[in-house]
Amino acid sequence: MGPPEGNALVGDTYGAVVTTPESKAISVEKLSKKLKKDNKKVENVAITGKVTDVCDKKGCWLTIETEDQSKFFVKMKDYGFFVPTALKGKNVVLEGTAERKVISVDEQKHYAEDAKKSAQEIAAITKPQEEIRFFADGIKVVK
Template sequence: MTRLLLLPFLLLVACADAPADPAASDGTTEAASVAASTFGEAVPDGDALTPDALIAEAETYAGKTVVVEGVAREVCQQAGCWLTFSDDEGQLVRINVPRDESESYVYTFPKDAAGRTVRVTGILDVTPESVEDQRHYAEDAGASPEEVAAITEPKNTLVLTALGAELADA
């Protein structure tokens, strides 16, 4: 009889929730929970440009590797293959995820990254963007058909090909 009572007790203990990390009681996982998720190469420590500074001085930084930190405005909702920063006037810089030899994305951003702080290192380029490409990006961002149809002229776009990124955990 004692053995029969012991079996349910053992099952209950085995199925009980245990802390995922034994260090949780000393607060160390609290600090880790505010850490950033890293994608691609490590982002250098130190000063970073703001989106405003990068956009204002784009010609100076074109073709160079830069570090920029800002709040993600939009994220590709199809694959997570790009996100955008904007300056105070709404001008955008798009952060593209690079592709490997097989044309697969090296990594992707979480689709819920909009509104989160992102620190990125990459190479800035000023790229002509066709109406078709602009419409494609607008659709990926979830724009309405009316917003997509309103795009009627090509434009130059600031594109940072991200070598690595750190995304602040939500």
């Protein structure tokens, strides 16, 4: 079964209802600084950004654009909901929990396969990588 159907129109919500207006949501960069400064986990936070990729298999993860081109990875909390691939390129507000995490080589390769990366790109994954993981309770399309 693939990702849900849908055009990801402005106002569409996936998962829990998102109550934070876009003007009150923080950028990925601000969240990253907050995680570095405060701790390894920030709960009940709202971020905003542009979706750069969506899982083609189920719509169970997505990535958000960052200023430094690093990957900002979003999973749906407890696999509670999925998003359509039409979300790619849209601006969204996400509510949920963020944490810094070390991603194993095996897990990185699994996601690279999901994203249909080439065998060369997958083979180039040779060491664990630290990244921010965001577990979304809800996602709302804002533009």
